[in-house]
Amino acid sequence: MSVTDTVAEPSAPSKASGTAGLQTSGVTLRGVTKRFGDFTAVADLDLDVRPGEFFSMLGPSGSGKTTVLRMIAGFEPVTEGSISLGGADVTALAPFDRDVNTVFQDYALFPHLSIADNVAYGLKVRKVAKAERARAVQRALEQVRLSSVAERLPHQLSGGQRQRIALARALVLKPKVLLLDEPLGALDKQLREEMQVELKQIQREVGITFIFVTHDQEEALTLSDRVAVFNNGKVEQVGSPVEVYEQPATEFVAGFLGVSNLVGPEHASRIAGIDRLISIRPERVRLLPADAQLASDEAGVAATVVETVYTGANTRTIVETAEGLRLIASRQNDHRPGLSAGAQRGDRVVAAWTRDHASVVP
Structure with a gap:
């Protein structure tokens, strides 16, 4: 050129x-x-x-x-x-x-x-x-x-x-x-x-x-x-x-566009009652205590924390279900600097999201 x-x-x-x-x-x-x-x-x-x-x-x-x-x-x-x-x-x-x-x-x-x-x-x-x-x-x-x-x-x-x-x-x-x-x-x-x-x-x-x-x-x-x-x-x-x-x-x-949790029909039908591939962005996934009760407009699944990644502005937490489904949850670090917050490796949690925050992928 x-x-x-x-x-x-x-x-x-x-x-x-x-x-x-x-x-x-x-x-x-x-x-x-x-x-x-x-x-x-x-x-x-x-x-x-x-x-x-x-x-x-x-x-x-x-x-x-x-x-x-x-x-x-x-x-x-x-x-x-x-x-x-x-x-x-x-x-x-x-x-x-x-x-x-x-x-x-x-x-x-x-x-x-x-x-x-x-x-x-x-x-x-x-x-x-x-x-x-x-x-x-x-x-x-x-x-x-x-x-x-x-x-x-x-x-x-x-x-x-x-x-x-x-x-x-x-x-x-x-x-x-x-x-x-x-x-x-x-x-x-x-x-x-x-x-x-x-x-x-x-x-x-x-x-x-x-x-x-x-x-x-x-x-x-x-x-x-x-x-x-x-x-x-x-x-x-x-x-x-x-x-x-x-x-x-x-x-x-x-x-490709950002990070997404892709949940196949075999898991989505059991978790959210949707027999399709769905996408949930990590910032829409919340980690709740293992005994938490979900609201009627929420979907979620029991999982274990396998890794946490601190990126400065956010913390990403990777969880895995008993069936092998991995999900990523992203949380903004809005707590006081230096204080530890959030789930740790080995913790039992419920990964939950509002149902209409999941997009069906055609």
Whole structure:
């Protein structure tokens, strides 16, 4: 990937959309398939990204999400199907003829250019007048809250600042759609979480459609208006963060998106009277004394504590029933620091949950 790819090889204004600007745009994929020889990376994909939304494509490595992003950008040709941007078919157009821009994980800033010149690079290639170029660069740096570093060189900035400069360089060209390929992947956890908040605020302010690729479940839930969960070249579920987390459509989604207790029909029918696979999130499972009586709206099962895991903010407790069913209960550590609380290994307990907190997995 060349450095100029990060600014979508700017040249003439997009042939697909005519006038460039900050207007929002939707992306539509119909029957999109991508094959590499005998291997099918993406299979017959239909996807609709709404204008102006923050849309995340989430999945494990090799699930097809990055391939889809590259096809939208024009870096990979489509084997079958079509891609539309704002209602215009861009399937056969080159990357520089699509009104999209891409931000990658590696930033790819020019080390010998100042921050202002890095951001201005695409505009200079487009032969934008110097005065207009300077105004646009100033606006872009203000959008990412880094106007004070315009004269510095990239190596003088932190990783989070360099990532925001890469974002400014993409935004200054005013694309209709911004594509982000795991742009926060190289940052440490604390900085990554700070940048998630920054990125969402920037997206709201500029109003551009963002399509974000990640394998980090928490990141997708934090940032997105909607999430598409990918697996083996297909989309398992599309929905809001609440929908995909609380109402997983498949066993894969339930297991991949956070931690879930999956209870098979053989156990669910006995415990909860449901002859289906059910999913219960650990934070919904309560551990009660072994002699506790359940309320009419609760389901539960006798179990023994086999392990406790302290994670700082939470404690996870793993219990096992006499039939070998393992469940995880998660409790927030809201007790006084230094005090031991909760069940210990070997304790007999009842793992219980409110019945309507269990989701039936289709």
